[in-house]
Amino acid sequence: MADNIKRSPKRLTVISGKGGTGKTSILGAFAALAHNAVLADCDVDAANLHLLLAPKTHKTEKFFAGYKAILNPQTCTACGKCVEMCRFRAISMPDDSAPPIIDALVCEGCGVCHDICPADAIVLEDAVCGDLYESETRFGPMVHAELGVGGEMSGKLVTAVRTRADEIAEKNGHGLVLIDGSPGLGCPVIASLAGVDVALIVAEPTVSGFHDLGRVLDLCKHFGLDACVVINKHDINPDVTSQITSCCSASKVEVAGEIPYDNAFTKAMLAGKTIIEYDAAPVADMVRDIWRRVAGLLGIEQE
Numbered sequence: 001m002a003d004n005i006k007r008s009p010k011r012l013t014v015i016s017g018k019g020g021t022g023k024t025s026i027l028g029a030f031a032a033l034a035h036n037a038v039l040a041d042c043d044v045d046a047a048n049l050h051l052l053l054a055p056k057t058h059k060t061e062k063f064f065a066g067y068k069a070i071l072n073p074q075t076c077t078a079c080g081k082c083v084e085m086c087r088f089r090a091i092s093m094p095d096d097s098a099p100p101i102i103d104a105l106v107c108e109g110c111g112v113c114h115d116i117c118p119a120d121a122i123v124l125e126d127a128v129c130g131d132l133y134e135s136e137t138r139f140g141p142m143v144h145a146e147l148g149v150g151g152e153m154s155g156k157l158v159t160a161v162r163t164r165a166d167e168i169a170e171k172n173g174h175g176l177v178l179i180d181g182s183p184g185l186g187c188p189v190i191a192s193l194a195g196v197d198v199a200l201i202v203a204e205p206t207v208s209g210f211h212d213l214g215r216v217l218d219l220c221k222h223f224g225l226d227a228c229v230v231i232n233k234h235d236i237n238p239d240v241t242s243q244i245t246s247c248c249s250a251s252k253v254e255v256a257g258e259i260p261y262d263n264a265f266t267k268a269m270l271a272g273k274t275i276i277e278y279d280a281a282p283v284a285d286m287v288r289d290i291w292r293r294v295a296g297l298l299g300i301e302q303e
């Protein structure tokens with residue numbers, strides 16, 4: 001009998017406690033190995049997956065979140081009340097007899113000025129926070145974004161990227177969404193981890209890297225996520241590598257693999273290729289092995 005059950009795609013987020021751990025190189029390699037996953041670049045504050053995958057964008061949309069206050073100088077009576085009431089100091093009045101000026105980069109869109117203006121001279125408009133892109137890469141569709149100048153709400157932008165990637169995956173029957181998460185622990189990271197099947201944490205064996213790993217593992221535990229770890233550049237500090245493996249073992253977190261320092265990653269990145277395409281032995285084979293283990297955790301069948 002035909003299996004008519006529609007299955008949701010699996011979701012894997014690759015994260016790290018800090019930037020520069022090789023997270024995006026590993027995500028790019030997984031994209032090459034996964035065969036037609038949907039890619040979601042959720043590192044919206046410092047997106048760089050596009051450097052590796054050269055996406056061809058076919059759809060761009062403005063992303064709106066929150067509000068900005070806009071003043072109508074024709075209606076304003078220059079009473080100065082909004083200047084007094086804005087606790088973010090976004091409104092200034094250089095000339096007492098002229099309408100004040102609102103600094104859009106400082107305005108938090110709280111709406112107080114709009115509410116208290118006796119002349120109804122201030123309106124709140126939807127704020128543009130960035131751009132959302134739908135693209136095609138040599139490994140499958142990709143959704144990515146760019147935060148606007150002074151843009152905040154990066155957590156909401158991450159959620160928008162993930163939602164669109166999920167929609168594309170479900171509509172076109174992709175079995176996997178690969179998510180490049182933000183480094184650190186802030187709002188965008190939490191948004192990139194919510195509801196995923198597996199979180200892969202890329203850690204470097206430095207004292208700060210070990211500390212960051214502990215915090216990211218705590219975050220995954222807090223959200224009840226299955227996590228596994230890759231130790232990148234494991235040979236730069238064998239003592240800390242050993243501490244990381246002990247910590248993972250104590251926390252019952254699988255170490256999916258260890259990769260030595262190898263400048264082939266940088267060379268591949270400069271060539272615009274993943275380490276799999278660059279085929280630099282032996283690290284490319286190590287990444288293949290890691291992918292097999294992660295795919296096993298996700299329950300994805302491998303050829």
Ligand code: SF4
Nearest residue numbers: 076077079080082117
């Ligand atoms: S409160 Fe309204 S009328 Fe008064 S200065 Fe501000 S914008 Fe102008």
Ligand code: SF4
Nearest residue numbers: 086107108110111113
């Ligand atoms: S919306 Fe809030 S932050 Fe923005 S200018 Fe008005 S009072 Fe200030």
